[in-house]
Amino acid sequence: MGYRHPTPIQAQAIPYVLMGRDVLGVAQTGTGKTASFTLPLLDILSGSRARARMPRSLILEPTRELALQVAENFVMYGKYTKLTHALLIGGESMQDQKAALNAGVDVLIATPGRLLDLFERGGLLMTQTKTLVIDEADRMLDMGFIPDVERIVTLLSPNRQTLFFSATMAPEIRRLADAFLQNPKEITVSRPSTVAALIVAGLAIVEDVDKRKALRKLIRAENVSNALIFCNRKRDVDILYKSLVKHGFSAGALHGDLPQSVRTSTLEKFKLGEIKLLVCSDVAARGIDIGGLSHVFNFDVPIHAEDYVHRTGRTGRAGRSGHAYTLATPHDRGFVAAIEKLTGQSIPPLEVEGINTAAWSEDDGRRGGRGGRGRTPERRPDNRHTEKRAEDQPKVAPEAKEHRREPDRARTRPAETDRPVERQPARQAQPQAAEARSDRRPQNDRPQNERQASDRPSNDRQSAERRPDRGHDAKPQDGRRDQRHRPDDLGPAVTGFGDEVPAFMLLPTRARRPDPVDMEQDYPAPALGRD
Template identity: 65%
Template sequence: MNFADLGLSDELLQAVESAGYTEPTPIQAQAIPPVLMMKDLIGIAQTGTGKTASFVLPMIDILAHGRRRALMPRSLILEPTRELAAQVADNFVKYGKNHDLRMALLIGGVQMGDQVKALQEGVDVLIATPGRLMDLFERGKILLTGCELLVIDEADRMLDMGFIPDIESICAKLPTNRQTMLFSATMPPPIKKLADRFLENPKYIEVARPATANTNIVQHKVMVQSRKKREVLRELIETDNVSTAIVFCNRKTTVRELAKSLKRHRIAAGEIHGDMDQSSRIAELERFKAGEINVLVASDVAARGIDVKGISHVFNFDTPWHPDDYVHRIGRTGRGGASGRAFTFVTPEDAEAIENVEKLTGNPIPVWGKGGDDAPQAAPEPAAAEEKASGSRRRKRPSKAEAAKAEEARPEAEKTEAAKPATRRSRKPRRDADEAPAYAEAEVVEAAPAPAPKPAERRAPQPAPVVMATAGQGDWNGPVPGFLNVSAIS
């Protein structure tokens, strides 16, 4: 099957061919015909399957007939992040070059003036994030009563980011006799409820089992302690033939700190996260695409918004909190039939999170280097390390018979020496920290020193009995004067 079999116009087919595509992906082959027939649609597809073109291409042909009006967009595409919105806009520019269609992009982080001006001139396609759209609507800068076509993209991501109430509010403001398409990688109950409410007899398409990972991606989990994660990441970047990689972190602060750490170790790294303004994020992405940096440290804001060809590796520096995010993160590699590699760092605290990921994907993730020397080793359990450390200092206690026999065999000089009052020996100085055994991450527990004696309480002096020294053993042999109140020392 080729694109000509899907019922697209000649102008659109020329644009698709000039973009270098000849055969549609499964989601495109199944979604384009019903969309052209003006049917509602639910599309379940993982990232990297060509989902965006499955609604962009038929929309261009549908919108080719009609005229635009000021402040009243003819179609609306809702995206969860700025990056995804910009990616969809790029698709419209690429495939709609032979059509007279006007597009506007409503996203945060950029000046609102240009966006309002574009709306006043009239747009055929409005691509927006829910927050900025609601903002402009409340200001009276946009009317939604003329919208004939609605696309809710990455619906499960919308749910994770808390946009469902905004989407419900937006849908309520649109005409009821519209065409609606909903795309998602998974179908949790809140998304199904949303679809049942706002879609009418939709065509259901599922090209892959929900939340399955791309089979072209070789996946591994790396068992590691938290303090060793940076070191292991650098080792993998240097040894696993990494050409370009994205490193995902759960927190924005981790993104910033990790990017700085990689730069200090002379790794060409950049960063992208939600605290950056849109121009800075776009600039960093352009550096990554141009090859000026080959490692991009990112938060989940970029997990579904980066479409860069040839990414060889994805590193989950933090195990994702939400299992769905795992699929979307690693989906940045292995795109377009290419192969990719994904490593997920798992600390002891991540046991439940990685278990949830494996339940969602339906397959256990193999441990990196299990049974080999190349595996980053996790630290032994603290109890085991303590037992090992203390066990090395233990000595076998001799039996009573052995002790008696050893006492008889001792030379007389030693026995005489032993009979003398014992003098306090100084403790052996503790070894320096760099001399301690290098157990991986485990604290070596030294033998506890004997508790220090408590300071003696102050008591009132008591009169001591008078003791007379034996003749010849001392210098004083007379009575003790009472005012001294001390005893003679033998």
């Protein structure tokens, strides 16, 4: 392979891996972490052979592209050995993967989802797996694979060797390492979350509408042999890819929604030089090794500061120089500040010819541009949840306010009085109501149905429901039980119109035996009518 001198992580990790100790390795991306666990594994596994469906070692990777790359490295490193391997990733034929497992594999390289799927189908057993490698652990945490990883660990033998590698060491990663490793040897060859010194970085602040134009000018101005262009969202990957192709650039697209066959062929064409520009999401930001990658363009500022370290780490690998340029909008100030705080370095400003440089906005910058997350309704003028400001309200002249039409009193709900309603038995309340109606209308002019209704004694339940001081949700006073909330009484069958019920819709309830609680003065027993 042309390796003459080990990198710092390889020189410190390989001896402890050969000793059989657990290792916690933290190093910059592109420093040779893959070889630091693959090369000693070849030496350890060369003494015996594997059994059917029982892999001897397991390497977990967060993405399919990274798993494919590790498998390629294993084939190249173990060219003159008889060791076998199997690749378990989604989007591929499960029958072929089962056939490879049945033949017996020494090294199993897999993503957590497909591994658990085959295990539940009875396709493999992991009782003989003596070595576990968790690569890109911080990416596992970001993608939500940690519960799957924890379940996989429970399926392995407790007498195993665990190798834990990551480019960053967040507090969550430290807790996972303490849970998975036993007396590990911690190796940190550089400060976590730093960018290689040979990478030339730059930051251009432009308006959102000028980002594509600025990107095209940067590509034409720089001596770009091949470049990765990162976007935060998958749909922005497709939009930018079509825009670059329209302007005559040799470009391809790569994101998680594409079929696995398309993703594999596109990445292979890019490595072979058939495609010059690869527009991608963060699926290609971890561990992908592309020889001689000259540039990395962050079309969107990454929302998570750690992603900036991984994106820029695709260039400037193995001691070579590289360039990493970022296009930011005025509202990305907070994301840029988080990146500079994480890396401990300020990103130098970058001028783009023919593009006016913008300034940071006055807000805190937590609202992402094309990232989609963190945006607030104030930045969306068409958002229906946006509250109208005072200056946006239509102005009305003072004289126009005085001549506004009064609301129709017949259609508005009458105001409830604060005067308490005197409670009285139903036998006395009904004659008074009939006498009041007789004062308003002659007795002979009343309809027959109204005269019958006036002669019929009223139920106290109905009169109680008409009282304005006792709403539907009001609780009974003095701790007494309310008749309207009895579970054995369904109440009157009525049709409601808002909060008011027309009187002609009320029907009498069936008579029932009075309750002892109802016999008290505030709750008189219902009167029995002639019907």
